[in-house]
Amino acid sequence: MDSVWSRPKKAPRQTLTLGRIVAEAVALLDEEGVARLTMRRLAERLDTGSTTLYWHVRTKDDVLDLALDAVFGEVRLPSRDRPPEGGWQRPVRELIGGWRAALLRHPWSATILDRPLMGPNALERTEFLYAALSAAGFAAPKPAAYSLSNYVMGSVVMQVTWQDRDEGGTGDFLAERAARYPSLAEHGLDHAWDATFEEGLGYLLDGMDQALHRRTGAP
Amino acid sequence: MDSVWSRPKKAPRQTLTLGRIVAEAVALLDEEGVARLTMRRLAERLDTGSTTLYWHVRTKDDVLDLALDAVFGEVRLPSRDRPPEGGWQRPVRELIGGWRAALLRHPWSATILDRPLMGPNALERTEFLYAALSAAGFAAPKPAAYSLSNYVMGSVVMQVTWQDRDEGGTGDFLAERAARYPSLAEHGLDHAWDATFEEGLGYLLDGMDQALHRRTGAP
DNA sequence: CCTCCACTCGACCAGTGTTCGACTTACTAG
DNA sequence: CTAGTAAGTCGAACACTGGTCGAGTGGAGG
Structure with missing residues (x-):
């Protein structure tokens, strides 16, 4: 019988991905602005150590590049x-x-x-x-x-x-x-x-x- | 008799002024770019302690504001x-x-x-x-x-x-x-x-x- | 069982902007 | 000439930054 309880194996907490990092970065930037975006703060919001981010991303600048491109992604392309x-x-x-x-x-x-x-x-x-x-x-x-x-x-x-x-x-x-x-x-x-x-x-x-x-x- | 030696009082080294700070900041920015502009480095080039700058200027942002306006000052106004x-x-x-x-x-x-x-x-x-x-x-x-x-x-x-x-x-x-x-x-x-x-x-x-x-x- | 590998993270480093309070001058008032 | 005051200087320290290192974790494949 398949229930929630029979498959507790996978992801009790969603694993960290580039996508989640970028999304959280955008949220943090929206809320507090660019000066308050810190690798440590970002990591904290993602429930991670700050150094973990550096496995997914090479520098903080990468985060900013990705966040900015995410904003461009909001622009609807006309037909x-x-x-x-x-x-x-x-x-x-x-x-x-x-x-x-x-x-x-x-x-x-x-x-x-x-x-x-x-x-x-x-x-x-x-x-x-x-x-x-x-x-x-x-x-x-x-x-x-x-x-x-x-x-x-x-x-x-x-x-x-x-x-x-x-x-x-x-x-x-x-x-x-x-x-x-x-x-x-x-x-x-x-x-x-x-x-x-x-x-x-x-x-x-x-x-x-x-x-x-x-x-x-x-x- | 007036000679260089009879009036050694004034400014054996030119005193620090806002103007000198701004000029040196522009020079430093030109040579090394914005990322390398540091209050300490700027002070060093001016032969001063970094904290001294803060008597003439409230924040680093002030320095940047002044440097930028100095650039605008280079623009000749047409007749x-x-x-x-x-x-x-x-x-x-x-x-x-x-x-x-x-x-x-x-x-x-x-x-x-x-x-x-x-x-x-x-x-x-x-x-x-x-x-x-x-x-x-x-x-x-x-x-x-x-x-x-x-x-x-x-x-x-x-x-x-x-x-x-x-x-x-x-x-x-x-x-x-x-x-x-x-x-x-x-x-x-x-x-x-x-x-x-x-x-x-x-x-x-x-x-x-x-x-x-x-x-x-x-x- | 062991090995591997994607992934995590604590400790640490050099460097940042900025503050504090003590110090040195240079002039002014008495 | 001395005392005092103000302008200006600066060493030490603080909280914080981006980033590195190497040691760990846990699960999948042999």
Whole structure:
């Protein structure tokens, strides 16, 4: 007779895997931020000795690489019909928007972006971008893809740094210096992040579309 | 009689100042990178005990803030004639180009950009950008300024991370995975950084110009 | 039964940012 | 000229970090 009791052998506690490590790392980062991610703390949350982690992972940097790629994995890939309905910008907007959203959902990721993005999830998204731009008519999609990723990364970094550490003090700071920085004090303060992001993305896409038509000759 | 010997009182060794600390920090960062910047090492180069630094500076983060702002100080501000000859894009291109160059001259700065840029040098450059865009006709210059800074920051971060850690291995890595990432493998590899940057900046500025004319109604 | 091997972990190392309290100057007031 | 005060210096120490070493564990295969 088969019951829970007859097979107590396997895994009274789930064994440690790379997947569990990464998932716990993401959770810890979400809760406490990048400064508080420590191999020892991570190990403790996994009910393990800290040195055990080093059997699954070579360095702490590996953990961060994996955690970051996990975030990229949250970005849904738009469908790949070609030609896309709604114009070539449609899927690009979708990808970029999802990209931004994922990074903002895990603000620590913005402080970790200064490393090569070679994880499978990141590569898959980049590949999608290149493919979409090629299909749109860019013979050399690199500058377009480059611009778009730079724009997302940059905007997330900017938004996170200001949102995180601000808490109101900056307004006063700039107001006091309005004489020295008049335009900045007048226009720089309202943080309508989403709208600003969309507007800027519009600039980029419009410019790219223009370049496309200039090349094609079509209107 | 006045000679070197008659006034040995003052500063046989130059006293420690904030300026000297920052300058030495920048030098150390240039030579060895951000990971090797240590309060102790910095102090050693300044012929001081490490704890002395803490009289001039509250935390190591302060040092980084100051060093970063020193980099921004290297960016030459374009002349401020209005209207600028060569179109409104002229001074903007100049500022953005200088901005990028300064950051690339000190690659460590790219890994330090995840903090509020509130130093006087950074503020002055941002103010210039806002003013130039306002003068160009943007009633709300924020999205434009936001896009441009995001673009510079992002591109510097990307370039630095790839330039620093690559050393050739990435090409093979992507070539091996060409089946999975065909577009990326085909178009993603040539790193003509400057040209790519200029092209992308063109997209942005063109899109912004378009928005301007749409608003103005003029061609 | 023994051997092997994936896996775990306690002890330890060199090094980190930062604090504390004592010390040395250099000028100022009496 | 002396006493006092403030600016500036610094050695010792603290709690903590990422990482290594080698000794262990337990279960599967012969």
